[in-house]
Amino acid sequence: MNIAELQAYGYFALVLLLVVVLYSYIYHLYSTDKKKGGHDYEKFSNMALNDDIGDAPVTPMSDDKEK
Amino acid sequence: MFHWLEKHPFFFAVGVFVTIAFAGLVEILPNFAQASRPVIGTAPYSTLELAGRHVYIKNSCNACHSQLVRPFKSETDRYGHYSLSGEYAYDRPFLWGSKRTGPDLMRVGNYRTTDWHENHMKSPSGVVPGSIMPAYTWLFKNKADINTAYAEQLTVSQFFSTPYNKPVPMKDGSTKIVKMGASTAEANALALAEAKVIAADMKDQDVKDAVANGQIPEIVALIAYMNSLK
Amino acid sequence: MENRPLEYDYTVAKMFMFTTIALGIVGMLIGVILAFELAFPGVNTILGQGLAEFTNYSRLRPLHTDAVIFGFTLSGIWATWYYVGQRVLKVSMAESGFLMFIGKLHFVLYMVVVVAVVASLFLGITTSKEYAEFEWPIDIAVVVVWVLFGVSIFGLIGIRREKSLYISIWYYIATFLGIAMLYLFNNMEIPTMLATNAAGESGIGNWWHSVSMYAGTNDALVEWWYGHNAVAFGFTVPIVAMIYYFLPKESGQAIYSYKLSLLSFWGLMFVYLWAGGHHLLYSTVPDWMQTMGSIFSVILILPSWGSAINMLLTMKGEWQQVAASPLIKFMVLGSTFYMFSTLEGPIQAIKSVNAIAHFTDWIVGHVHDGTLGWVGFMIMAALYHMAPRVFKREIYSKSLMVSQFWIQTLGVVLYFTSMWIAGITQGMMWRAHDEFGNLAYSFIDTVTVLHPYYAIRGVGGLLYLVGFLMFAYNIYKTMSARPVEESELQNASPMGA
Numbered sequence: 001m002n003i004a005e006l007q008a009y010g011y012f013a014l015v016l017l018l019v020v021v022l023y024s025y026i027y028h029l030y031s032t033d034k035k036k037g038g039h040d041y042e043k044f045s046n047m048a049l050n051d052d053i054g055d056a057p058v059t060p061m062s063d064d065k066e067k
Numbered sequence: 068m069f070h071w072l073e074k075h076p077f078f079f080a081v082g083v084f085v086t087i088a089f090a091g092l093v094e095i096l097p098n099f100a101q102a103s104r105p106v107i108g109t110a111p112y113s114t115l116e117l118a119g120r121h122v123y124i125k126n127s128c129n130a131c132h133s134q135l136v137r138p139f140k141s142e143t144d145r146y147g148h149y150s151l152s153g154e155y156a157y158d159r160p161f162l163w164g165s166k167r168t169g170p171d172l173m174r175v176g177n178y179r180t181t182d183w184h185e186n187h188m189k190s191p192s193g194v195v196p197g198s199i200m201p202a203y204t205w206l207f208k209n210k211a212d213i214n215t216a217y218a219e220q221l222t223v224s225q226f227f228s229t230p231y232n233k234p235v236p237m238k239d240g241s242t243k244i245v246k247m248g249a250s251t252a253e254a255n256a257l258a259l260a261e262a263k264v265i266a267a268d269m270k271d272q273d274v275k276d277a278v279a280n281g282q283i284p285e286i287v288a289l290i291a292y293m294n295s296l297k
Numbered sequence: 298m299e300n301r302p303l304e305y306d307y308t309v310a311k312m313f314m315f316t317t318i319a320l321g322i323v324g325m326l327i328g329v330i331l332a333f334e335l336a337f338p339g340v341n342t343i344l345g346q347g348l349a350e351f352t353n354y355s356r357l358r359p360l361h362t363d364a365v366i367f368g369f370t371l372s373g374i375w376a377t378w379y380y381v382g383q384r385v386l387k388v389s390m391a392e393s394g395f396l397m398f399i400g401k402l403h404f405v406l407y408m409v410v411v412v413a414v415v416a417s418l419f420l421g422i423t424t425s426k427e428y429a430e431f432e433w434p435i436d437i438a439v440v441v442v443w444v445l446f447g448v449s450i451f452g453l454i455g456i457r458r459e460k461s462l463y464i465s466i467w468y469y470i471a472t473f474l475g476i477a478m479l480y481l482f483n484n485m486e487i488p489t490m491l492a493t494n495a496a497g498e499s500g501i502g503n504w505w506h507s508v509s510m511y512a513g514t515n516d517a518l519v520e521w522w523y524g525h526n527a528v529a530f531g532f533t534v535p536i537v538a539m540i541y542y543f544l545p546k547e548s549g550q551a552i553y554s555y556k557l558s559l560l561s562f563w564g565l566m567f568v569y570l571w572a573g574g575h576h577l578l579y580s581t582v583p584d585w586m587q588t589m590g591s592i593f594s595v596i597l598i599l600p601s602w603g604s605a606i607n608m609l610l611t612m613k614g615e616w617q618q619v620a621a622s623p624l625i626k627f628m629v630l631g632s633t634f635y636m637f638s639t640l641e642g643p644i645q646a647i648k649s650v651n652a653i654a655h656f657t658d659w660i661v662g663h664v665h666d667g668t669l670g671w672v673g674f675m676i677m678a679a680l681y682h683m684a685p686r687v688f689k690r691e692i693y694s695k696s697l698m699v700s701q702f703w704i705q706t707l708g709v710v711l712y713f714t715s716m717w718i719a720g721i722t723q724g725m726m727w728r729a730h731d732e733f734g735n736l737a738y739s740f741i742d743t744v745t746v747l748h749p750y751y752a753i754r755g756v757g758g759l760l761y762l763v764g765f766l767m768f769a770y771n772i773y774k775t776m777s778a779r780p781v782e783e784s785e786l787q788n789a790s791p792m793g794a
Contacts, residue, residue, distance in 0.1 A: 083471050
């Protein structure tokens with residue numbers, strides 16, 4: 001097996017892996033927020049809108065142990 | 068998993084890095100295994116040619132002139148045989164350029180002479196009416212840096228085994244030996260010997276006098292480099 | 298002192314705002330000079346024959362590219378980082394003496410590098426590799442500056458109050474990592490002073506000279522992997538970071554789809570680096586890499602447009618703001634130019650199109666509709682947004698902003714249209730054959746024909762520079778304009794007449 005062949009197998013495996021990761025990420029993004037206890041991604045926009053130093057953080061550091 | 072990553076900057080950064088580095092790993096790294104081998108007829112640059120190459124780089128000639136003939140009829144008609152990878156084996160750095168404001172110079176040594184370059188560098192529009200290239204008059208006064216060129220020869224022969232003082236195969240079956248000095252003094256002497264050949268074909272009296280006095284103006288080195296591009 | 302409420306500290310942001318403007322003027326001025334040198338070669342000796350070495354096109358060209366990339370753009374990136382970073386992480390730099398010190402050191406060392414770069418490029422000390430012209434001593438200094446930037450990013454993240462990282466922070470992190478990797482690998486070089494000869498001499502020649510570790514085709518491959526992605530991580534990634542913060546903030550609208558912004562982020566990170574091969578089509582790099590470069594360039598449209606469309610849709614239902622606010626105008630036109638140039642790029646990366654476009658002014662035109670229209674507009678918009686908040690004063694003049702916007706837009710349009718025509722004309726003339734199969738035009742024919750387009754381009758560039766000077770003046774006058782209350786700074790920036 002030469003380097004080009006190795007490259008080809010490696011490339012195929014990685015493409016497969018990436019497809020799986022990409023689709024599971026899309027599934028994750030668009031399904032979790034609807035369920036209870038999931039993450040509402042859209043609320044993260046507020047990090048820019050309410051960014052005064054006195055504003056409450058969207059996910060405060062003290063929430064560390066929530067799960 | 069994904070959400071966890073979004074809250075942990077270190078692992079997030081690792082993830083980003085892997086994603087970014089991926090292409091380089093797959094695309095670029097394997098090619099380095101097949102190191103660029105010189106084609107027959109490609110020899111390393113002599114000390115004077117290398118000094119000329121430094122003049123070329125110092126003045127960013129590559130900002131306007133490419134050194135890459137693409138495999139199209141219109142290009143091979145205009146500039147000669149299309150470029151082969153092995154022809155660049157001793158080019159550190161490569162000088163392909165990205166913009167052809169002036170013509171390609173990959174094989175300029177095949178169709179331009181010392182005399183032509185001398186006139187052209189003094190007054191480009193005098194030689195080529197309508198040319199927008201500026202004149203490079205200071206090349207006739209500034210002296211070429213032979214020592215730095217010599218140091219580069221030493222470096223590439225030590226670190227990359229560039230074959231100086233060794234026979235290199237030529238297209239006609241013969242071999243050619245490109246000499247590199249054993250000391251700075253010898254390197255300067257070699258460069259001067261080469262410079263004298265170039266200066267003999269030139270008209271500028273100041274340049275001729277300088278070479279006769281053992282000095283090498285930048286223009287002489289540059290022309291030596293251009294003549295070597297074939 | 299102790300009883301003052303905690304505030305964001307913009308000291309370092311202010312320093313970088315200053316260099317953004319100063320180096321922007323320098324870089325663009327040199328650009329305009331270069332443009333006129335091509336149109337009217339007499340400009341090459343504008344300061345007389347004696348100084349011609351330092352004013353001619355080829356010596357100035359790297360100065361232009363490096364001044365606008367590593368001067369204007371990089372300063373803009375850092376000015377916004379030291380502003381946005383604090384705000385979305387909800388932590389002030391005043392809270393950490395260490396980070397404040399790092400920030401100031403970052404700026405001081407950066408200034409040292411800028412001076413070294415300007416001096417060395419004027420003297421012709423260059424490695425010739427585009428956007429990586431600096432010799433090894435400067436490279437080392439650049440690495441130190443970059444590490445300080447990294448310390449600043451991760452230091453600020455380390456003491457944050459907001460646990461989640463806002464999308465802009467993602468992009469700043471990617472900028473840091475991407476450029477770090479690319480710069481290091483592309484600048485692998487050996488100082489020639491290290492060599493010794495048989496006579497035992499060492500340290501021969503100029504101490505700053507170095508030789509690339511890669512030769513020929515490999516060197517080209519690494520250089521364009523770098524060159525293409527320096528554009529990605531200098532002109533795209535951090536500018537997207539800016540617009541994801543400044544457009545929602547200025548307009549008061551939440552991002553249209555935060556999820557789409559995340560998807561586009563990962564898409565951009567993955568796809569961008571493959572596309573470098575499109576700079577080397579029909580060269581001597583392996584064919585499969587060229588094809589890969591072409592294909593991924595086309596795929597790149599998806600994540601790029603993902604971000605751009607997300608931005609435009611953020612303005613959904615709020616389009617009256619575009620008419621009302623020149624600041625929003627800059628950002629919306631910026632996203633539009635982003636969409637435009639990320640469509641144009643892939644078209645040029647198609648092999649048969651590239652056969653005509655490569656080596657011509659069309660490429661130059663493409664670069665400039667991205668940099669002038671997208672990068673320049675976005676950085677100026679960011680600084681306009683920051684100025685009232687940093688100086689606690691309203692922007693000096695709204696009408697000046699409006700005229701600047703239209704002058705610069707006209708400049709950009711003149712620039713890219715003339716370069717399109719010039720590039721395609723020249724590309725077609727190079728390959729034209731007559732009925733006997735001989736080349737129809739000598740090379741000089743294809744140069745003289747470009748004169749009117751070069752002249753128009755020069756005017757376009759000049760208009761953009763004039764607009765930039767108006768911007769500089771406006772920001773300068775802002776520093777002494779009417780002071781404003783905190784409450785005026787919620788969203789839309791306050792502007793004087």
